[in-house]
Amino acid sequence: MTEYPLVSIIIVNWNGGKVFENCLISLKKIDYLNWELIIVDNGSTDGTQRYATIKNKRNVGFARANNQGYRKCKGKYVLLLNNDTRVEKRFLTKLVGRIEKEPQIGIIQPKILVMDKPTHLDSVGSFLTRTGFLEHYGFLAKDSKKYDKELLIFSAKGACMLVRREVIEKVELFDGDYISYLEETDFCWRVWLAGYKILYFPQSKILHKVGMTSKRLNQVIVNYHSFKNRLITLFKNLNGLNIILIGGLHLVIILGLSFYYLIHFRFKEAIMVWRAIYWNLSHLPSLVRKRRKVQKIRTVTDKEVFRYILKPVDWQEMFGHFLRSERMLAGKHEI
DSSP states (O other): OOOOOOEEEEEEESSOHHHHHHHHHHHHTOOOSSEEEEEEEESOOSSGGGGOSEEESSOOOHHHHHHHHHTTOOSSEEEEEETTEEEOTTHHHHHHHHHTTOTTEEEEEEEEEETTEEEEESOSEEEEOTTSOEEEETTTOBOOGGGSSOEEOSBOOTTEEEEEHHHHHHHOSOOGGGOSSSHHHHHHHHHHHTTOEEEEEEEEEEEEOTTTTGGGSOHHHHHHHHHHHHHHHHHHHOOTHHIIIIIHHHHHHHHHHHHHHHHTTOHHHHHHHHHHHHHHHHTHHHHHHHHHHHHHHOOSOHHHHHHHHBOOOOHHHHHHHHHHHHHHHTTOOOO
């Protein structure tokens, strides 16, 4: 690469400890020649707040902290990077080199491998299904040649994604109401609606310590935000009849899940689902305004976007995802 456009790297940190420090060490070794680093600290108390560009007195959530970081960015590209990652020397050079070749690519994601088990993938990326739930392609799968091919994906993994600044200027970054979880899916959906594409690019690689942050959080609260944010995302981004067909089916499924929890005397989990639905109902006027704003971004129909982002429902995979969530609610984390 003869020219190195400025890349603004944003890292949100919350008590990242040694893992975060190792992330910074790996960044110092990259061969890309033109980048700036913006660290937003979310109220850390372990000493890692000393690295911060922006210091929050409390944890304001992943979405809002990234938005804070973006407001300080100067780069042509913005790299969103988790604090629990380690990057390879040429990862950024390869990402920029690829995205520069194709202006229609709005976001590019590297191959993300599990730090504690680098023979396995974190996730290639996510696809939408007609249930409103996502299919996480390659989630925790053993790495193989089939994952060495470029692939258009619906939603990039929030652990590492390189974004054109012009894309963020058109569609904005994260919705602050999300706090954490699904914020990158909502963002990526807007990117697709604006006429850009999202690419998985496996020639660039990083490592991710899967679950480091979520393991420290109450899993009922984590799932509450996931349910709440998924409903927001479907309402804001789907058009016309698909709100009823996909959004309606999703609502039926999660209500059924809440009654499953109820008859098994798991009242916290049942209330978790109802709270997520209530939040959306109680914020409906603001969600309607957000929906109108998103629909003004739209340059393509759902049918056109679905050609790339929609996958048939894999009920076995969906049930497996449910079982993983159940294990996490029980405090049994994978990898």
